[in-house]
Amino acid sequence: MPKRLPLSEPVISGNEWKYVKECLDTGWVSSAGKFVERIEEKFAEYIGAEYAIPVTNGTSALHISLIVLGLQPDEEVLTPSLTFIASSNVIRYCGAYPVFMDVDDTLCMDIEKTVEFIEKECNYLNNNLVNKSTGRTVKGILPVHLYGHPVDMDPLIEIAQKYNLFILEDATEALGAKYKGKMIGKLGDVSAFSFNGNKIITTGGGGMVVTDNKYIADRVRHLTTQARCDKTEYLHDEVGYNYRLTNIQAALGLAQLERLDEFITIKRHIAEFYQNRLNKIAGLKVCCEKEWAFSNYWLSWLLIDEHFGKNRKEVIDYLNKKNIQARPFFIPLHNLKPYINFQTYKMELSDKLYNIGINIPSHVELTDEELNTVVDAINEIKG
Numbered sequence: 001m002p003k004r005l006p007l008s009e010p011v012i013s014g015n016e017w018k019y020v021k022e023c024l025d026t027g028w029v030s031s032a033g034k035f036v037e038r039i040e041e042k043f044a045e046y047i048g049a050e051y052a053i054p055v056t057n058g059t060s061a062l063h064i065s066l067i068v069l070g071l072q073p074d075e076e077v078l079t080p081s082l083t084f085i086a087s088s089n090v091i092r093y094c095g096a097y098p099v100f101m102d103v104d105d106t107l108c109m110d111i112e113k114t115v116e117f118i119e120k121e122c123n124y125l126n127n128n129l130v131n132k133s134t135g136r137t138v139k140g141i142l143p144v145h146l147y148g149h150p151v152d153m154d155p156l157i158e159i160a161q162k163y164n165l166f167i168l169e170d171a172t173e174a175l176g177a178k179y180k181g182k183m184i185g186k187l188g189d190v191s192a193f194s195f196n197g198n199k200i201i202t203t204g205g206g207g208m209v210v211t212d213n214k215y216i217a218d219r220v221r222h223l224t225t226q227a228r229c230d231k232t233e234y235l236h237d238e239v240g241y242n243y244r245l246t247n248i249q250a251a252l253g254l255a256q257l258e259r260l261d262e263f264i265t266i267k268r269h270i271a272e273f274y275q276n277r278l279n280k281i282a283g284l285k286v287c288c289e290k291e292w293a294f295s296n297y298w299l300s301w302l303l304i305d306e307h308f309g310k311n312r313k314e315v316i317d318y319l320n321k322k323n324i325q326a327r328p329f330f331i332p333l334h335n336l337k338p339y340i341n342f343q344t345y346k347m348e349l350s351d352k353l354y355n356i357g358i359n360i361p362s363h364v365e366l367t368d369e370e371l372n373t374v375v376d377a378i379n380e381i382k383g
Contacts, residue, residue, distance in 0.1 A: 033247030051217035058194025145174035201256035283308025
């Protein structure tokens, strides 16, 4: 069988062994140590933010951010449907409700529809935005920079400021991406990153909360360390969470962070390679970026319409039989059992994109020859 060509896998070939060995040799393996401190500093420096607090994963980064932003039970958060389920699960962890927005041709949250929903489907009463249909208070917006492409943030920031809404950026897939020259993670009140094994850099698990707001940063740090408020006594002043990143994970992540720009350059080359070769094929559209965007192209994607002659499932099945990893887009969340009865607004493109979209190999160690193997296989499918 030919070598497997993966979507995205970790590359451990920098200082990872050196830094992790130092943790093991010194015994600093748990949630304290110099690598935790160093990754906080270097990550904040990379984003250009005041504060970066490492946590156990991207989901915990989102969850603790919502808690600190003050999301209460029976309130609502506007968020896209075409994305991974974690961004809505964390809203439910708080006892609140996601309201699902459609996406646009970037696969990210449709900002025009979101603004329209706020202006037409809500009332602003006593400094609270109230959903006319449910009677609940809309507390914030949780946009997702899907597959590494930025959301169009300026109109979102403007509407959020107008109606006193928070913005929590789900940047779990978008480390290193930029919006109008500004680093993703710097645009909302707080942002959440993921270092899962398939992300552009990894700590195995792990994530990061990033903000310029000292109050938010202090609250996140306090709550993620079990709300302990005395270094000697086991004194806890509220319900907290064990959401701390370990020193070993931080060591791994610091070595990965040192190579992030290199990885982004390769991801962008992969996307450009596919664009140059696959956009010429009738019925295919390859991932691209808006003129105001700088995508990290974490995962490259294809849209397959009826002119291609084969449907999405046939393409995925054929590629996987050739040991070329391919997968469908995320199922829109409003179609999943936990969320099937939740409110949606003008849901038009999300379902269509799910039915025609696939992700294709984007691993940073793929050679041009291997990328040509992917292209050749897709040509073979079309016949």
